[in-house]
Amino acid sequence: MMKQLLSPFLILLIFFHLCTKTSGQSPASAPAPSGPPDITALLRKAGKYTTFIGLLKSTQMDVQINSELQKKSDPGFTIFAPTDTAFSNLKPGTLNSFTDQQKAALTQFHVVPSYLSNSQFQTVSNPLRTEAGGDTVEFPLNITTNGTQVSMTTGLVNTTVDDTVYIDGQLAVYEIGEVLLAQGILRPPAPPPLPPKNASPSSNAPSGSISSSGDFSDATCLRYAPTAISYGVAILVALTLWL
Ligand SMILES: *[C@@H]1O[C@H](CO)[C@@H](O)[C@H](O)[C@H]1NC(C)=O
Ligand SMILES: *[C@@H]1O[C@H](CO)[C@@H](O)[C@H](O)[C@H]1NC(C)=O
Ligand SMILES: *[C@@H]1O[C@H](CO)[C@@H](O)[C@H](O)[C@H]1NC(C)=O
Numbered sequence: 728m729m730k731q732l733l734s735p736f737l738i739l740l741i742f743f744h745l746c747t748k749t750s751g752q753s754p755a756s757a758p759a760p761s762g763p764p765d766i767t768a769l770l771r772k773a774g775k776y777t778t779f780i781g782l783l784k785s786t787q788m789d790v791q792i793n794s795e796l797q798k799k800s801d802p803g804f805t806i807f808a809p810t811d812t813a814f815s816n817l818k819p820g821t822l823n824s825f826t827d828q829q830k831a832a833l834t835q836f837h838v839v840p841s842y843l844s845n846s847q848f849q850t851v852s853n854p855l856r857t858e859a860g861g862d863t864v865e866f867p868l869n870i871t872t873n874g875t876q877v878s879m880t881t882g883l884v885n886t887t888v889d890d891t892v893y894i895d896g897q898l899a900v901y902e903i904g905e906v907l908l909a910q911g912i913l914r915p916p917a918p919p920p921l922p923p924k925n926a927s928p929s930s931n932a933p934s935g936s937i938s939s940s941g942d943f944s945d946a947t948c949l950r951y952a953p954t955a956i957s958y959g960v961a962i963l964v965a966l967t968l969w970l
Contacts, residue, residue: 763898765789766792766793766806766900767780767784767789769893769900770808770892775811776892778822779810779814779837782830782833783834788834788838788858802841802842803898804838804839804841805841805843806838807838807839807907808901809837809903809904809905809907813886813903832860833912835859835860836857836866836881836907836912837907839855842896842897842898842899845891845894848872848877849872851870855870859909859912865909865910866912867881867882868881879903879907881908881909882910883910884905884906884907884908886905888901888903889901889904
């Protein structure tokens with residue numbers, strides 16, 4: 728009996744531990760001048776990504792990307808950078824109406840946690856997993872190619888890769904003509920299904936959400952928090968009755 732109760736507690740503990748760890752990340756100090764590229768610096772040099780740079784900074788995504796890139800073993804990143812024109816083509820007030828969580832999800836949706844060269848787009852398997860989470864139903868991103876033309880769709884937005892801003896074998900930054908929107912960004916997250924009973928912590932975790940790179944995002948935490956909490960309350964009630 729005690730063993731059965733222990734495992735849900737473990738799940739809760741691990742869950743909150745991960746959330747706290749990610750939220751508590753402190754900004755890294757400035758990278759060494761000759762080190763890996765600084766994502767915001769190279770975008771600033773291109774001169775037409777002011778809004779996207781602002782999002783990367785306000786969500787601390789820039790810090791996360793820069794620090795991951797310092798690790799030689801990192802699989803790298805592919806970043807789809809919408810131009811300022813792309814942002815100004817959004818329905819007026821869209822960005823201002825977004826909560827911080829939505830802005831974080833929006834930014835993460837433009838970041839793929841692996842390096843993709845132009846030719847790799849031809850063999851990529853859809854849907855791509857972005858930093859916005861392992862849930863590709865709420866955050867679908869599909870890439871198709873036709874010759875050198877690279878197109879992508881989220882179901883809500885179709886756009887193309889218009890230019891290569893930067894590429895170095897570990898980091899690829901591509902210009903896109905539209906801001907990528909997804910259901911998971913636009914609507915408040917639906918409550919996730921309750922985890923199956925007797926699930927072990929490892930099989931219970933959504934694949935891809937928990938990774939060593941710390942991309943278990945705050946958005947993910949918020950989404951699963953209500954479930955975790957109600958699960959916890961149920962366990963406590965059960966415990967009380969049992970005792
Ligand atoms: C691919 O491009 C060619 C030439 O630009 C065009 O004729 C063809 O319809 C395109 N195919 C698809 C599937 O879009
Ligand atoms: C993306 O591709 C997958 C696999 O081919 C497909 O099931 C899904 O419907 C596609 N989603 C969109 C938005 O095109
Ligand atoms: C995106 O492209 C697909 C197929 O090319 C089309 O069916 C869909 O209506 C387009 N969606 C938008 C939002 O333009």
